[in-house]
Amino acid sequence: MQKKWRVMRVGGGGGGGRCVAVSVSILIAATLAFLAYVAFFPDDGAGGLSRWWRCQGCAGSAGKFSFDETGVTDGPTAGGAVRAPTTLSNIVFGIGASARTWDQRRGYAELWWRPGQMRGHVWLDEQPVGPWPAATCPPYRVSAEASRFGNRASASRMARIVADSFLAIAAEIANDTASGEGRDEVRWFVMGDDDTVFFPDNLVAVLRKYDHEEMYYVGAPSESVEQDVMHSYGMAFGGGGFAVSRPAAAELAKAINGCLDRYSHFYGSDQRVQACLSELGIPLTREAGFHQVDLRGDAYGMLAAHPVAPLVSLHHLDHVEHISPGARTPLDAVRPLVGASRLDPARSLQQAFCYQRGPGYNWSVSVSWGYTVQVYPWAMAPHELEVPLRTFRTWRSWADGPFVFNTRPLSRDDACAQPAVFFLRRARNETSGGGRATVTEYARRAAKPGAKECDRPSFRAASTVQMIRVFAPKMCPNDWKRAPRRQCCRTKKTRSVLEMRIRYCGRGELTTP
Numbered sequence: 001m002q003k004k005w006r007v008m009r010v011g012g013g014g015g016g017g018r019c020v021a022v023s024v025s026i027l028i029a030a031t032l033a034f035l036a037y038v039a040f041f042p043d044d045g046a047g048g049l050s051r052w053w054r055c056q057g058c059a060g061s062a063g064k065f066s067f068d069e070t071g072v073t074d075g076p077t078a079g080g081a082v083r084a085p086t087t088l089s090n091i092v093f094g095i096g097a098s099a100r101t102w103d104q105r106r107g108y109a110e111l112w113w114r115p116g117q118m119r120g121h122v123w124l125d126e127q128p129v130g131p132w133p134a135a136t137c138p139p140y141r142v143s144a145e146a147s148r149f150g151n152r153a154s155a156s157r158m159a160r161i162v163a164d165s166f167l168a169i170a171a172e173i174a175n176d177t178a179s180g181e182g183r184d185e186v187r188w189f190v191m192g193d194d195d196t197v198f199f200p201d202n203l204v205a206v207l208r209k210y211d212h213e214e215m216y217y218v219g220a221p222s223e224s225v226e227q228d229v230m231h232s233y234g235m236a237f238g239g240g241g242f243a244v245s246r247p248a249a250a251e252l253a254k255a256i257n258g259c260l261d262r263y264s265h266f267y268g269s270d271q272r273v274q275a276c277l278s279e280l281g282i283p284l285t286r287e288a289g290f291h292q293v294d295l296r297g298d299a300y301g302m303l304a305a306h307p308v309a310p311l312v313s314l315h316h317l318d319h320v321e322h323i324s325p326g327a328r329t330p331l332d333a334v335r336p337l338v339g340a341s342r343l344d345p346a347r348s349l350q351q352a353f354c355y356q357r358g359p360g361y362n363w364s365v366s367v368s369w370g371y372t373v374q375v376y377p378w379a380m381a382p383h384e385l386e387v388p389l390r391t392f393r394t395w396r397s398w399a400d401g402p403f404v405f406n407t408r409p410l411s412r413d414d415a416c417a418q419p420a421v422f423f424l425r426r427a428r429n430e431t432s433g434g435g436r437a438t439v440t441e442y443a444r445r446a447a448k449p450g451a452k453e454c455d456r457p458s459f460r461a462a463s464t465v466q467m468i469r470v471f472a473p474k475m476c477p478n479d480w481k482r483a484p485r486r487q488c489c490r491t492k493k494t495r496s497v498l499e500m501r502i503r504y505c506g507r508g509e510l511t512t513p
């Protein structure tokens with residue numbers, strides 16, 4: 001061994017001197033050639049010098065941003081063709097449902113489904129008895145029999161929906177081609193439950209970030225750590241919805257039957273799908289706006305402190321307290337938020353913080369746009385305001401945590417430790433300014449009868465505010481392609497109304513209590 005080493009070193013050393021000389025000459029020649037190139041082809045902005053320094057694999061559009069939505073594309077593809085940005089018509093939905101309960105659940109789909117503008121199916125376990133509400137709901141299909149997959153055939157049936165959707169669309173495309181009809185290309189398959197509420201424009205904003213020609217699996221795990229430990233952190237919980245890009249759906253469609261045989265012991269359909277995607281080596285791409293809402297009690301704290309990410313879905317609204325006070329049904333309780341989201345989808349539940357100071361008081365104001373405003377009659381920093389108040393418990397054991405995000409305790413007995421809470425009352429376009437801004441109004445939540453009020457001056461001053469009026473510019477959906485940043489705001493108090501004006505922050509602007 002040692003001997004061989006020495007021999008090699010001697011040989012290598014001998015050749016080494018020559019090698020260095022040759023390398024140096026090549027280097028000098030290359031430098032001269034490069035300088036000559038630069039001299040003869042000066043930088044013309046597109047193909048000149050700068051191209052030498054740019055990563056050859058990149059799209060090269062980095063740093064540019066346009067407020068004009070139509071002006072932004074997904075960038076040049078490998079082939080050089082420019083792809084149109086993903087829109088709703090590139091998405092096919094697959095909703096897992098049961099014929100017998102559809103009438104009770106269909107209100108959720110009707111909230112977000114846009115007949116004629118969206119594609120997809122409700123996948124039923126059997127033929128519906130009555131006439132199908134085709135004017136307001138997605139068309140239905142009856143899933144193929146799945147009982148051969150052993151345990152919990154319904155989970156297998158649901159797990160097959162991605163594959164069934166893919167095959168249904170493939171058949172449609174073959175038929176369209178035969179009949180000479182053309183439809184928009186399918187890029188994504190999006191799954192949801194019959195009680196999932198999607199925010200479709202934000203779903204599009206999220207999917208636009210990813211190259212649909214690659215294999216993607218996009219969604220989010222559960223909020224309750226116990227659920228993720230029991231099932232998986234690496235899985236998109238199905239009720240929150242998840243998206244599979246077309247190439248991934250194509251592979252899944254081929255593999256799914258084998259996977260269902262292998263993973264029939266898993267509890268849920270979502271876990272069976274994840275197990276199959278894992279065989280393909282496709283990991284979950286997490287997006288914070290998909291919400292399984294594996295919570296008990298009042299989801300308020302989470303909805304009032306949403307991460308800086310587009311709100312894509314809500315689920316389990318039948319299992320938590322009504323999210324707006326005074327609503328008769330869980331469905332009615334989510335209507336105001338959905339209504340506001342139609343005016344400015346990208347801003348839904350986005351927080352902004354401002355501080356109002358006056359004689360003897362300091363307030364911290366947090367808006368969760370389209371839903372609620374909280375006024376804390378003391379100074380509270382953004383890093384606290386962005387943490388959800390723990391108004392809820394975990395899904396399985398009804399415990400105080402842990403959750404996959406931080407929470408802060410709510411002192412229900414101490415009136416001096418609670419914010420004043422306002423809920424959305426009205427939302428409209430700001431008529432001046434060409435519909436590019438919105439006005440949302442939030443009314444103070446009625447105090448519980450006999451509830452004690454805090455007697456400190458700052459609280460007494462806050463109790464005079466009955467209404468919060470929020471002015472906000474409409475966000476561009478392409479804002480979500482940029483680095484996420486919370487927006488800034490300013491307040492003005494006029495008697496019983498507190499006005500908030502939300503705006504894009506300045507470059508280094510601080511929000512300091």
Ligand SMILES: *[C@@H]1O[C@H](CO)[C@@H](O)[C@H](O)[C@H]1NC(C)=O
Nearest residue numbers: 171172173174175176179181
């Ligand atoms: C094919 O298209 C025709 C008309 O467009 C329609 O009547 C027929 O049901 C379609 N067949 C399938 C299998 O989708």
Ligand SMILES: *[C@@H]1O[C@H](CO)[C@@H](O)[C@H](O)[C@H]1NC(C)=O
Nearest residue numbers: 357359360361362379458513
């Ligand atoms: C309000 O906050 C400012 C700055 O933090 C502080 O100087 C002032 O004393 C506070 N006023 C009250 C009434 O708490």
Ligand SMILES: *[C@@H]1O[C@H](CO)[C@@H](O)[C@H](O)[C@H]1NC(C)=O
Nearest residue numbers: 343428429434435436437474
């Ligand atoms: C609000 O303005 C937008 C244009 O930005 C318009 O498309 C929409 O129909 C308006 N909505 C209402 C309820 O007036």
